[in-house]
Amino acid sequence: xxxxxxxxxxxxxxxxxxxxxxxxxxxxxxxxxxxxxxxxxxxxxxxxxxxxxxxxxxxxxxxxxxxxxxxxxxxxxxxxxxxxxxxxxxxxxxxxxxxxxxxxxxxxxxxxxxxxxxxxxxxxxxxxxxxxxxxxxxxxxxxxxxxxxxxxxxxxxxxxxxxxxxxxxxxxxxxxxxxxxxxxxxxxxxxxxxxxxxxxxxxxxxxxxxxxxxxxxxxxxxxxxxxxxxxxxxxxxxxxxxxxxxxxxxxxxxxxxxxxxxxxxxxxxxxxxxxxxxxxxxxxxxxxxxxxxxxxxxxxxxxxxxxxxxxxxxxxxxxxxxxxxxxxxxxxxxxxxxxxxxxxxxxxxxxxxxxxx
Numbered sequence: 599x600x601x602x603x604x605x606x607x608x609x610x611x612x613x614x615x616x617x618x619x620x621x622x623x624x625x626x627x628x629x630x631x632x633x634x635x636x637x638x639x640x641x642x643x644x645x646x647x648x649x650x651x652x653x654x655x656x657x658x659x660x661x662x663x664x665x666x667x668x669x670x671x672x673x674x675x676x677x678x679x680x681x682x683x684x685x686x687x688x689x690x691x692x693x694x695x696x697x698x699x700x701x702x703x704x705x706x707x708x709x710x711x712x713x714x715x716x717x718x719x720x721x722x723x724x725x726x727x728x729x730x731x732x733x734x735x736x737x738x739x740x741x742x743x744x745x746x747x748x749x750x751x752x753x754x755x756x757x758x759x760x761x762x763x764x765x766x767x768x769x770x771x772x773x774x775x776x777x778x779x780x781x782x783x784x785x786x787x788x789x790x791x792x793x794x795x796x797x798x799x800x801x802x803x804x805x806x807x808x809x810x811x812x813x814x815x816x817x818x819x820x821x822x823x824x825x826x827x828x829x830x831x832x833x834x835x836x837x838x839x840x841x842x843x844x845x846x847x848x849x850x851x852x853x854x855x856x857x858x859x860x861x862x863x864x865x866x867x868x869x870x871x872x873x874x875x876x877x878x879x880x881x882x883x884x885x886x887x888x889x890x891x892x893x894x895x896x897x898x899x900x901x902x903x904x905x906x907x908x909x910x911x912x913x914x915x916x917x918x919x920x921x922x923x924x925x926x927x928x929x930x931x932x933x934x935x936x937x938x939x940x941x942x943x944x945x946x947x948x949x950x951x952x953x954x955x
Contacts, residue, residue, distance in 0.1 A: 605638045608685060608697045608717075610710055615646040616804065617832045618777065618874030620855035622701035625776035625881065626727055629940070630698075633947035641694075643713050644684035645704055651677070652708040654687070661687050691716055696954070697724045701757060701775045703732035703894070706744045714747045723954060726754040726765075728775040730897055735764035753950040755943070758896035771946070774900030774939050777877030781859060784883040784936070787866045787929040790920045792826040794865035796875035797844075802835030806871045810891045813911040814871055815843045820913035830861050832872055867920055876901045883932040887919055902928070902935055 609626065612619040630638055644650060654660050659678045662669065669678055680686040691697075697717045699705040705726060706714075717724050724747050731738065740748070748754065748768040756762045757775040797814045798806040821827050829844045830851075831837045837851040850861045858878060862868065868879040868886040873894055876886040880901035888895060888903045895905050904919050918924075 602636060602695065604636050605634060605695045606641065606693055607638055608641050608643050608691070608694050608713070610643040610645060610697065610699045610705070610713060611702070612646045613642060613644055613684070614853070615648065617855045617858060618872060618877070619645075619702065621777040621780040621858075621874050621878045621881075622728075622775065624781070624855070625779035625877075626698060626700045628779045628782065629727070629776060629943050629947065632940070633944045633951065641689075642684040643697075643710070644682055645702075645709050646682075647709070649682045649684070650709055654709075655712040663688065685713075687712070691720045691722055694720075694722055696722060698727055699724060699729060700727040701729065701777055703730050705729045706738075706740060711741060711743060715743050718743060718747050718750065724751050725950075726751055726756075726770075728755050728757045728773060728777075729761060730757045730775070730894060731761045731764065732894065734893065735760050738764055740764075752954055753947070755946070757900055758894070760893060760896065773943060773946075775874075775877055775897050776943075777874050778880050778901060778936055779940055779943075780878055781862075781881040783859065783863060784933055785863060785866075785929075787884065787925055789922045790825065790866040790925055792828065792865050793821060793920075794828050794830045794850075794862060794868045794870075794875075794879075795821075796830045796832065796868060796870035796872045797836055797840050798831075798833070798871040799836050799839035801839065802833060804833045804835070807891050807908070809908045810871050810889050811839075813889055813908040814869070817869060817911060817913065817916065818844060818848075821916065824913070824917075828861070828865070830858070830868075830875065832858075832875070867925065869916060873897050876903045880932055880936065883929050883936065885919070885925055885928040885932065887916060900939070902932055 611623045660680055662679050754768055754770040755773040756770045762772045795814055795818055800808040800811045829840055829849045831840050840849050870876050871889050876888050876898045879886045886903045888898045888905045889908050890905050
């Protein structure tokens, strides 16, 4: 493979669903740009559930490409065809060099099984980059096709210890989630003036526990007289919920993930209810405090985050982490950590890709 002058990679991710997935995409692209000697074309396998349902592979209508008046009429009521600008069920994988599953708990779900099956049958390698779990590993039963793909995969890195426990028999290695590499911009921080609170609502498709939501609201009230505090939201339901809790001019939201670079870079520290709020902040060397709400919080160890229980979150708790001496050291440590992790990933990628020649 390394003899090629360009690469075609299928990336399993989402567009327009979870901005955290797009942070991960950016990190993976930065990694592959550094590790691969030639240009890359990426094709998206869009896992957005509005685009691709878990059981779409059982629906033969999704493979219809014919468009006429009858089909257009029926499409208002049935899922006919596939119109998204991403990999379709009818697209062949014969020209694809490899598939990447990166930084997600959805690397073995029914939604991605058709992609894994097609790749395996076509003899195309699947690389698992910084993947995680959504539950205790003892509760996960891997489907036969997933096991086959894992056994044949040249690269499996995981972002948390639960996933390492599950996938150690397949040769998995523990490395940070690639969202750590999403931004090339890094910030030197000498004191905290602006804090970003990444807010999540308890009533959405990306819900956080009510206690976590309320702790973020409480922190805003407690900190806004000491710092410039902004509220960053990743999802549209979070935005409309935030309007009922915070001043409108303090809320930052966009449908375009690249706008979040500005939102985050203007912060000196981040307090987040979202795992990839911590990851994106860390990619800019911005310290983060994570309000714990699930087993996925172990991922944040790879971002050097401080993890606190929601019932222990208070201004006093936060302020001890935001002292000038603490933040300066933390910020510099993040710069070193990101560089070391990036180099480790690139070395591993080059080594594995060389064997795929």
